[in-house]
Amino acid sequence: MEEQSLSLQQFFEYLQIEKNCSQYTIDNYSKDIREFSLFTSEQGIEGLQAVQYSDARLYLTVLYGRGLSKRSVARKTSCLRSFYKFMMREGMAKENPFALVSLPKKDQMLPRFMYEEEMNKLFSSLDKDTPLGLRDSALLELLYATGIRVSECCSIKMEDIDFSLGTVLIHGKGKKDRYVPFGSFAKDAIQCYIKEGRDALYDSAKNGHSHLFVNFRGDALTPRGVSYILNGLIKKAASEGTLHPHMLRHSFATHLLNNGADLRTVQELLGHSKISSTQIYTHVTKDQLKKVYNATHPRA
Template identity: 50%
Template sequence: MNLEQGYRLFLEYLQFEKHASVHTIDSYKGDLEQFIAFLKKEGVDNWGKVSHLLIRTFLSSLVAASASRSTLARKVSCLRSLYVFLMREGYVDTNPARNLSLPKKERRTPKFLYIEEAKRLVEAPALDTPLGVRDRALLETLYASGIRVSECVGLNLGDVDLRLGTALVYGKGSKERYVLLGKKACESLRLYLERARPALVEKRPDQTHPSAALFVNYRGGRLSARSVRRIVDKYIGQVAAHLSISPHVLRHTFATHMLDEGADLRVVQELLGHVNLSSTQMYTHTTKERLARVYADTHPRA
């Protein structure tokens, strides 16, 4: 099995059979392209000629280039999945990635915004233009629900019920779950749907096929994850230029604020769409505000 053919078949397997997320597919695609470039330099043109030692040499080169443990873990996971697929389909006879061990990931406290910072961010967009109204609804939705950016841009009109304050999202592995939106997000979404979205959709070139997307761009098409990043960067620059955060920080902020106010860990796990409780437990760090509140409420001399 030559490198290009195996690469193409594996990506098709991830997309159509395993139903991996777009983020996973894009990450694995980059990992494989990097590994294939390494193999070609080593004179290897076939997946069956790859040895365990060759993979270890590749990983060692990444360590020398100061790759993080999380990056190494993803590349190991990618190569293990690749060879499980190639073995299952009979394209190779041996699995050189079988005994690769996953490096332990750093346990870092997730970045999050404090309540006042989050409030300033979501209220930053002005409501005097359709794009401003859209941006307010977008930020309110991300903070209120804790959904991933990929889940947010994948929302369709029929997925949101403003009367119940819920949204049906499609998470990793095409798993469905309902999330809650809250009063402020529903108000912003209602304003967006009534005033802003119709004005944006009018600019769509192909009016015979109207967009089903909840959040649309300035031309009426579905908003992309990259555009969400630009939107968050824009308003972070307005309210807190010293902060360097990604849209994912709003998900961290949602989880942190829920747990700080006493939400059950398993409820937050379900809302976030985490398969394992350990993924949610990283948000159980304690803010200074909560420490002060608990101290004031419990210490007899506070």
């Protein structure tokens, strides 16, 4: 067990130092490997090094039997494959039992987005007469203007914004920084929030910080807090359903492509390392084109 714990610790250090993985990724890998370790104990397998191909196949059967989705099984399989690849590199294992295990084909889920008319309705419903209202306006404008992730939005600090250039420095996944432009609507909303809203809220903060977006206590806004705010805005706009922060990211990408932006530009703005991650939005735009064609062409 001591040798196994050492190999796990070395793998996590490898992920953090060499692969530059986030703590979120490392925590998920840790959970997946420990679950598999428990499975090997239940099967009477003497340590992770003794696992064979047949054991790996059986584990996939167990995962499907628990009702896990193809996406979850694929993620766990990929994690264990990477772990054993590292073990082989370090001489801790002779073979990778997951090397020949085929990854289940993921169900392709088209991203949910809002139409431009829905976004305009949402912006029109904003109440800008209070500090919190000004913050909500700036938050919504920036998320839609940049397509940044909610975690990236919450980490923005005052010094990250350059109003003269109309850009914001984003600290992305994998510790990759990028500059993202924003337009005049977001600029006006953020400046108004900083001048008339943020200071009023920040006065209540217990600890000093320079985060752009704050909650009613003056502390830095959290991703969970952003979700709560956005759902409140949807209710005020008398719209159905919920507004997940990622829907604004999806809307940003979809609207850019619908209006003629090229895929490479959208990829860079979103901070995707692979263009395949961005290509999902081409399916969305094609679906939209098909709907418009069927609704408007006289012989559709």
